[in-house]
Amino acid sequence: MAEGLHVELRQAAPVPLDVRLDCPPGEVMALLGPSGSGKTTILRAIAGLLQPQQGHVACGKTIWLDTTRNINVTPQQRRIGYLFQHFALFPHLSARQNVMAALEHRPAAERAARADDLLARVHLGGLGHRRPAQLSGGQQQRVAMARALARDPAALLLDEPFSSVDRATRDKLYREVAALRRDLAMPTILVTHDLGEAAILADRLAVLHRGQTLQTGKLGDVLARPASATVARLIDIRNIFTARVLAQDTTRTVIDWSGLPLEAAAQPDFAVGSASAWCIRASQIVLHRRDRPSQGERENPVPGRIAELVPMGDTVSIVFAADHNGDRLQFSLSSHVAARNGLAPGIAAMVSLRAEGVHLMPPEPAEG
Numbered sequence: 001m002a003e004g005l006h007v008e009l010r011q012a013a014p015v016p017l018d019v020r021l022d023c024p025p026g027e028v029m030a031l032l033g034p035s036g037s038g039k040t041t042i043l044r045a046i047a048g049l050l051q052p053q054q055g056h057v058a059c060g061k062t063i064w065l066d067t068t069r070n071i072n073v074t075p076q077q078r079r080i081g082y083l084f085q086h087f088a089l090f091p092h093l094s095a096r097q098n099v100m101a102a103l104e105h106r107p108a109a110e111r112a113a114r115a116d117d118l119l120a121r122v123h124l125g126g127l128g129h130r131r132p133a134q135l136s137g138g139q140q141q142r143v144a145m146a147r148a149l150a151r152d153p154a155a156l157l158l159d160e161p162f163s164s165v166d167r168a169t170r171d172k173l174y175r176e177v178a179a180l181r182r183d184l185a186m187p188t189i190l191v192t193h194d195l196g197e198a199a200i201l202a203d204r205l206a207v208l209h210r211g212q213t214l215q216t217g218k219l220g221d222v223l224a225r226p227a228s229a230t231v232a233r234l235i236d237i238r239n240i241f242t243a244r245v246l247a248q249d250t251t252r253t254v255i256d257w258s259g260l261p262l263e264a265a266a267q268p269d270f271a272v273g274s275a276s277a278w279c280i281r282a283s284q285i286v287l288h289r290r291d292r293p294s295q296g297e298r299e300n301p302v303p304g305r306i307a308e309l310v311p312m313g314d315t316v317s318i319v320f321a322a323d324h325n326g327d328r329l330q331f332s333l334s335s336h337v338a339a340r341n342g343l344a345p346g347i348a349a350m351v352s353l354r355a356e357g358v359h360l361m362p363p364e365p366a367e368g
Contacts, residue, residue, distance in 0.1 A: 003060055005155050005187040007046055011053035015041045016211040023187035023204060030190045030198035030219070033208030033234060039191040041211070043157045046189065047082055048075035059154045059187070081148035081156040086164055087140050089132045095119060095143045096128030102150035118146040123176065138169040145177070156188040162197065174200050195236050207231050229277045229364050238330045240279045242363065245270045253360065258325035262300050264358035277361040282331035284357025288350040290341050300353040302329075306343050311335065318343070320351055
């Protein structure tokens with residue numbers, strides 16, 4: 001791409017990589033995957049802290065890495081802001097001095113004022129004299145963010161920057177970073193294992209597994225239409241089953257789920273008679289009211305029983321066993337809805353699966 005950050009990385013060892021990423025300027029791409037999937041290795045390669053066996057990294061029209069042309073720009077020349085998981089602040093320096101350490105590209109006379117401006121931008125005005133030990137975890141994270149921005153970076157890399165702070169502080173930082181990023185015109189890569197964090201902060205999502213990008217795209221597109229059952233599991237979709245395609249027309253696809261026909265929005269890439277995997281997000285499962293069924297509940301009705309019900313504070317986690325084949329659907333309800341419907345393990349119930357939420361995927365390869 002002519003603008004933004006373009007990354008291609010390939011190597012067999014020590015960490016296998018087969019990665020392609022494109023992040024436009026002003027957008028955040030989240031790298032999501034389990035531990036060991038190569039997320040931090042990718043950031044280090046973008047930053048120039050390691051060189052892959054094969055690769056191409058460019059920001060805008062500036063090439064930082066091209067192994068075919070023997071180009072490998074040093075980390076200092078790449079103009080990257082890097083926010084580490086554990087902040088990596090200098091403990092003997094004040095917050096202002098930590099930020100000033102990243103301002104060596106500016107005239108010495110400007111550095112203190114610029115550092116104070118950046119600290120004010122991250123809501124630390126007046127605290128520049130404090131050392132890291134005198135700051136809370138959230139405040140240290142803000143200093144680290146100010147330091148990352150001090151380089152006037154062309155791209156920003158965030159390596160699980162919220163994992164070292166408590167939940168309440170993390171929620172506050174999410175709001176602050178979400179507001180801050182609206183003013184940033186640079187591409188930003190966020191490493192996270194938390195889908196909720198990605199949903200709050202990211203525009204794009206890259207799903208990684210064993211060093212390979214399995215799917216990339218707009219966040220909503222990936223969440224709604226995972227490319228495979230593996231991707232579906234990695235984005236925390238738990239309702240994954242098998243079916244066969246019964247019919248296709250311009251508006252709908254009909255599948256056979258162990259003898260129960262289900263309608264889905266048209267997905268013409270799947271031929272009639274072919275096997276498929278399919279999934280549905282928990283939010284697309286609707287519980288029928290036991291006292292007053294509604295017209296909308298006629299959409300893909302599934303009779304069954306409550307197999308498990310686990311209170312989770314204001315919500316309950318439900319496992320619903322379908323009568324026709326015993327497959328189990330997992331979803332959540334507010335506690336008062338569960339109580340109003342008299343739900344308990346063993347109780348007969350009915351759910352509907354919204355057609356627009358029934359998503360087909362290629363069948364999983366047979367184990368063996």
